[in-house]
Amino acid sequence: MTQPSPKHALITGGGTGVGAVIALALAEAGMKVTISGRRAEPLEEIATKSELIHTVTADVTDESSVAAMFEGARKAHGPVDIVIANAGAAESAPLSKVSLEQWQRLIDVNLTGVFLTAREALSDMRAQGWGRIISISSIAGRKGYAYVVPYCSAKHGVIGLTRALAAETALQNITVNAICPGYMDTPLVDNSVAIIMDKTGLDEEAARASLTATNPQQRMIEPEEVAEAVLWLCGPGSQSITGQTISISGGETT
Ligand SMILES: NC(=O)c1ccc[n+]([C@@H]2O[C@H](COP(=O)([O-])OP(=O)(O)OC[C@H]3O[C@@H](n4cnc5c(N)ncnc54)[C@H](OP(=O)(O)O)[C@@H]3O)[C@@H](O)[C@H]2O)c1
Incomplete structure (x- = not known):
């Protein structure tokens, strides 16, 4: 019997942080993985x-650049089955000090980047009749936090x-979560910690500790916990999970 060919996952911001942990978890599960980011160095380090x-x-x-990213990914590993729109950046300031x-x-980076990445992924997914689009939002997508209006928005x-x-x-047959x-x-x-230290x-x-004070479990989330959720959303039995926001936050948000 022929084995189904491994899925190809593209992870934006996959050279550092949670994106890198997701990339390694998906590769460990046998998937073909493409990671992207603006800097080559961290990407190459993870690829080793x-x-x-x-x-x-x-x-x-x-x-x-997003179109070229998909072209590069397809050239290496074929059509993209799974997209993890993870690239993002946070900055804090009171709204009165936020420039246009x-x-x-x-x-641009936290919302338009997800739009451009998801839009470009659809043609491969539609052609194959299967796809998984997973964005890394935040508890700041579920609740308002002071001094981060643009990020929260x-x-x-x-x-x-x-x-x-x-x-x-x-x-x-494309789920989006x-x-x-x-x-x-x-x-x-x-x-963020450096900014808090500087300002306070x-x-x-x-x-x-000030960042975890509102978390009922009073701890930081392990990036591996996010990778586990990604694996579940890409695995068998997840086809009915779509349009959902999955909070991995120790109960901080629903
Ligand atoms: N850490 C947290 O507490 C937390 C909590 C909730 C949600 N998140 C979300 O998790 C995601 C990953 O963040 P992280 O915590 O793992 O921090 P991180 O290590 O700083 O990851 C951000 C990644 O995004 C990439 N990136 C930034 N701007 C980009 C751009 N314009 N184009 C392409 N890639 C870009 C960065 O690579 P380059 O700089 O090389 O481009 C980097 O690899 C973000 O969306 C963040 O908002 C984080």
Whole structure:
């Protein structure tokens, strides 16, 4: 009997943080993986850990760069079956200090990047009659947090995009879901901790504790917990899970 060929997953922002952990988990599960990001170095470092991982540099805010990202991925591993729209960035400031340029930059990477990535994925998925689109939103997509209006707005937007696209692809065997993690120990949070320390004078331990204070479990989420959810959404038996936002947050948000 012939084995089904392994799925091909494209992960944006796959060179660092939770994206890298997801990439390694999917490769470990035998999938063909393409990881992308703007910097080649972290991508190449992750690719040394598995021969199933291919790298392509791309900026998810740039339409032609996203098209080239898919071309590079297809050239290496064939049509894309699974997309993890994970690339993102966080910056904090009170709204009165947010410039239009900063607002636009955060919307571009956290929301427009998901739109461009999901849109480009649809042709392969429709042609194959199977697809999984998973976005990494945030607890900030489920609840408002002070000093992160652009980030919160974009992450809420990802949830709207997820629900609407899931309705659009419901009859095409393509599921569309968003995962909403609480704070995780990644480079993105290192940056937030540095800002808190700078603005408040708290030491590092206190700054990290301030981020988990609203989490009922009082801890950071492990990126591996997110990777487990991704594996489940891509595995057998998940075909009815679509248009959902899955909170992995120790109970911080529903
Ligand atoms: N850490 C948390 O507490 C937390 C909680 C909830 C949700 N999230 C979400 O999880 C996702 C991953 O973040 P992380 O925590 O793993 O932090 P991270 O390590 O900083 O990951 C962000 C990734 O996105 C890539 N990226 C940023 N801008 C990009 C662009 N314009 N084009 C292409 N790639 C870009 C970065 O690579 P380059 O710089 O090389 O482009 C990097 O690999 C983000 O969407 C974030 O909002 C994080």
